[in-house]
Amino acid sequence: MKIYFASSSSFYQEHKDEFSYIKDIIRKLNNGEVSSITDVKNEGDYNDVSKLLSKAERVMKECDVLIAEGSNPSAGLGYDIAKAVSLKKQVLVLIKSESDNIAEEKVTPHPMRQNSKAITYAKYNEKSVESTIKKFITDSKKKLDTKFILIIPPEIDQYLEWASDNRRMHKAQIVRNAIEDAMEKDNEWQEAR
Template sequence: MKIYFSGSIRGGQQDTDLYHELIKALKQYGTVLTEHIGSKKIDTNSSDQEIHDRDMKWVRESDIVIAEVTVPSLGVGYEIGRAIHLKKPIICLYRSINGKTTSAMIRGCSDLQCFEYAELNDAKTILKKFFTGNQ
């Protein structure tokens, strides 16, 4: 299984360690095409178009998209929208922070499965239930 993991890169650097741990957990279910999301190093060698084209190629190749949507990101929203258009299964994970939750446009979309979690282990449990069919 090819997994496209999405999370805010430029606006979500505070969550890089979390992304890294989620990617590590996802690797037991398949190949994560976007391991770089869990790295503190931002790609400065590729042009914006090269990044867009590479990531859209990976979205098309993926069997599923997992998006961590706690930190608002135009890029993540764009990837989710494109994945919906391609009829990919999509799971969105989010945390409520200081009473703020994720966008109603994400939580209200019937093409997505959205799950709120409080801690990393909660997110891992959600993923395990999904991938092992124990929902």
């Protein structure tokens, strides 16, 4: 699983040790697979902001989930979260707490906060951050789509091309819809679940 870790630039500048600590936890829990804007900046000479943003967007598209440290919100971090949601990525927004008793603390809803099944908000402290991230990674793996190659005869390909053009849907979506319909109608499958 590819994870992109983001924070506001002010959080990164003021809390570099904590940023690195969280990133190291993600790396440990995810077999070394984690990227962040700091990696993107270090990969080349990005004096041109548009090149930096272009590279960051590519990394975002390639990731499976976004983990965002949201204690110091910013427009840039909000953009990263919105971009991840628009790309159908699962998002964990971590909000630092000074409390030792995280279990009793809830994230206070904000009127501007997007209500989305793709976004999980969680309070954390130094003791709870690892378990919070671990739970999110485990839950996200269950929600990720699986890719596979399907070899089809030319007639089915012609139909998919036609349906894709006339219904303005991707071929993969047409196949996915057909399988979902079959799953709904299959009583044996419904009982086995």
